[in-house]
Amino acid sequence: MTENLNVINPDIPSDYESLKARISTLSDSMPKRLLQCARYALANPDRIALGTTAEIASAAGVQPSTLVRFAQTLGFDGFSQMQQIFQGQLVGRNSEYTERLTKIRESGANTPGSILSSFAERSKQSLDELVRQIDTNAMQSAIDMLTGAETIHLLGLRRAYPVVSYLHYTLGKMGVHTNLLEGTGGILEERLQFISEKDALFVSTFSPYSPEVVELASKAFGRGVSVIALTDSVLSPIARVSSTVLEVNEAEHGAFRSLSTTMCLATSIAVAVGDARKWTSLS
Amino acid sequence: MTENLNVINPDIPSDYESLKARISTLSDSMPKRLLQCARYALANPDRIALGTTAEIASAAGVQPSTLVRFAQTLGFDGFSQMQQIFQGQLVGRNSEYTERLTKIRESGANTPGSILSSFAERSKQSLDELVRQIDTNAMQSAIDMLTGAETIHLLGLRRAYPVVSYLHYTLGKMGVHTNLLEGTGGILEERLQFISEKDALFVSTFSPYSPEVVELASKAFGRGVSVIALTDSVLSPIARVSSTVLEVNEAEHGAFRSLSTTMCLATSIAVAVGDARKWTSLS
DNA sequence: TCACAAGTGGAATATTTATTCAAAATAGAA
DNA sequence: TTCTATTTTGAATAAATATTCCACTTGTGA
Structure with missing residues (x-):
């Protein structure tokens, strides 16, 4: 040295x-x-x-x-x-963020302001990464599947639940037929029968992955349903049982992760699907 | 070699x-x-x-x-x-990234990539604004109220629902006692009786504001419950019936708003509350 | 419980890589 | 041109790094 x-x-x-x-x-x-x-x-x-x-x-x-x-x-x-x-x-670009982050960290303890700045900085960084790393082909094929589906079934528990519930709301407002799958265990399993092959299943799960979500997705996928997965890594078990995988690296502060980046991607997809549906329904 | x-x-x-x-x-x-x-x-x-x-x-x-x-x-x-x-x-990525961005901007079309980068860009701006404009006193008093509360009741419909459901999850994981208020109309009203004065009510609503949410908050506030509001403007009807108001200007693309910034603020608050609770419970 | 396979840790080794140094070349001044 | 001060070269050396190998541990199936 x-x-x-x-x-x-x-x-x-x-x-x-x-x-x-x-x-x-x-x-x-x-x-x-x-x-x-x-x-x-x-x-x-x-x-x-x-x-x-x-x-x-x-x-x-x-x-x-x-x-x-x-x-x-x-x-x-x-x-x-x-x-x-x-x-x-x-x-490159990351250096400016890490620079500001160390400043925030140096400037003091866990005041509300510093926690917020830290999350905000990391979220911005994470958003840059999202745009840079996103697989646009995967995104396009996800949008195509969701556009072509008769009904879009939405599934996500724990941290992923807000994501799918927001999609449920946004897509619904645009006149897209959606179905938010809720409940756990057996109740969830029963819903499987209502998912037709003309539908699509949008599923989201983050580490530690919910086994029931993976299982249901797996069964639907096995039955020929288009499965679009929003997850945090290609190592996610959901990746193997889905037609398309969207990967997002969420910002974190200590052990806690925000949902900023994930929400940004989810919203973009919803808007793109709404847009595509509008055109197809007009013709 | x-x-x-x-x-x-x-x-x-x-x-x-x-x-x-x-x-x-x-x-x-x-x-x-x-x-x-x-x-x-x-x-x-x-x-x-x-x-x-x-x-x-x-x-x-x-x-x-x-x-x-x-x-x-x-x-x-x-x-x-x-x-x-x-x-x-x-x-590859630095050059590719800027190249891709300029292509997207030039084309102007609504490709998935362009929608995403537009949302991401606006979200970053919005996050900057959040850090700059946040009322740290309001944030601190919100955190204090939530830290001191016996149970935190969470209320939000439509676009605000993902926000409160995420808080429900995050706070719950940190061992904070929370209660997610669901349902609409009369069913919601009935829940009011279970909110004690030792509790806090965290309520979120965005334009167009949900009347039932405002009404329930108003009644709780009238009964002396601490009401913390997360909304999009100080002109929001919820502002008049809450102890503390947190304002957030969400990123938008066309008529559509993301939840990135709101989620960032919500997560920060959750972490701050979890942190504060840990210290108070130790002493 | 045993035996066997698979996996792991960490010291030993081989390889690559940076750095030094002294001889040779070059440029500049008288 | 000749002398001197710089600069360059490339082989020699030192430092570091990747890789191998084998004793040891862990897991697995009979």
């Missing part, structure tokens, strides 16, 4: 922006090969972040040792230390 | 999506530690991309060698080969 001195050494750029600034200042007085490094680094930051000295050096047309000298010229101990800055940049 | 064989070996996932699919398929037959790796990898892909076996292993609570076995189970030669897939994902 590197010395602790570095942490307080003001000569070491601590983020990508200041590193870029440093490079541009020093580039005037740089000899040929170091300039070559500078150009390459600014043009291919991703490669610096992920590559090894050997790979990068050969791509930039210099020696590995030159790369080390380059990093040292900029104030770093060596190449590895500089590389971390490039890696931080690659992780 | 690895053997060329790997390039044509169909058993090796070549991109992040197929890797995820592979993990999902094989996770059934995975023993404890490998499952642990699988979960960690899916939850922290960035760390897999950038970390060393030692770092990742300790973060995931396994041995470095287990990480290697995990990669081999998925068909890779070793950890390093698997890591490349995660790195590829990391590089």
Whole structure:
């Protein structure tokens, strides 16, 4: 490991922006090969972040040792230390959120305001991730299935219940025929007979997954019903018994998870389905 | 370098999506530690991309060698080969993401992606607003009332129902005694008698406000019960009949509103109350 | 309960990777 | 040109990292 001195050494750029600034200042007085490094680094930051000295050096047309000298010229101990800055940049957008979060955490204890800010920050982060990671094909096929269904059956217990009850409300308001499956155990099982193959089953469950929900979905799926699952991981047991899986990583604060992101996705789906139904019913 | 064989070996996932699919398929037959790796990898892909076996292993609570076995189970030669897939994902996404966003904005059409990103964008704005505009005094007094209450009665219909049902679940999980008021009209009215003055009533309603909710809150308030209202405007009829008002401006897309922001606030309150109760019950 | 298979931990090893260093090359000044 | 100060090179070295291997543990079916 590197010395602790570095942490307080003001000569070491601590983020990508200041590193870029440093490079541009020093580039005037740089000899040929170091300039070559500078150009390459600014043009291919991703490669610096992920590559090894050997790979990068050969791509930039210099020696590995030159790369080390380059990093040292900029104030770093060596190449590895500089590389971390490039890696931080690659992780990208998240850095601004984590920065604000540490500020919130530093600023003090569990005041209502700080809890709220923390949840809000994480929710925003989580929303970004949602848009970035969403499988639009899966989303489209979910919407198609829900649009084509005669009745949409909705199933979700515990934390997932608010999600499906909101879908029930929203879809209902748009004139889509929905059926909210409630109750547990045997009562729930009995509902299965009312789900026809022309229908769709929208099911949601999060870790720790409700066994009764998975089981009912599994039986419906086995009978040929379109099953759309909204869950938190592809490892979810529901993933194996559904036609389409929508994955969402919910924001959390300590051990507690909000529903912000999940609700955003659910609402979007409801609106898309409502929209699609409107067009098909008009024709 | 690895053997060329790997390039044509169909058993090796070549991109992040197929890797995820592979993990999902094989996770059934995975023993404890490998499952642990699988979960960690899916939850922290960035760390897999950038970390060393030692770092990742300790973060995931396994041995470095287990990480290697995990990669081999998925068909890779070793950890390093698997890591490349995660790195590829990391590089691709930033550029892809912005690219996708501009495409969505340009097209303007109501594709699933555009609806989702619009909701997500507005939700983020709305969350910012929430943190900025929240009346922390009101929030604190709401938390105090809910903490001091013997039983917390929860009331909300239509769009507000998911909010209170989520509070019901979350508070319940923290050991807080709650009572979710359901039904409409006369049935609802009858519940009033079970609300004691030592209790608190958490009520939520949004425009167009449910008359039955306002009426029940009004009666409870008249009888001296602490009423905490979560609504969308200080002009809400519920504001005049409650001890504390929490206001939230929800994100909307066209005529449709999400519940992201409201859920964020509700969760924060639940966590704060759970926290406060823990301390008071300990003393 | 036993025997056997499967899985796991962690030290030992092999490999890769960063870094150093001294010799060689280059550029600049007189 | 010659001398000196810089810069570069690339092999040598040190550090780190991934991977293997085997003793040990855990689980399983008879």
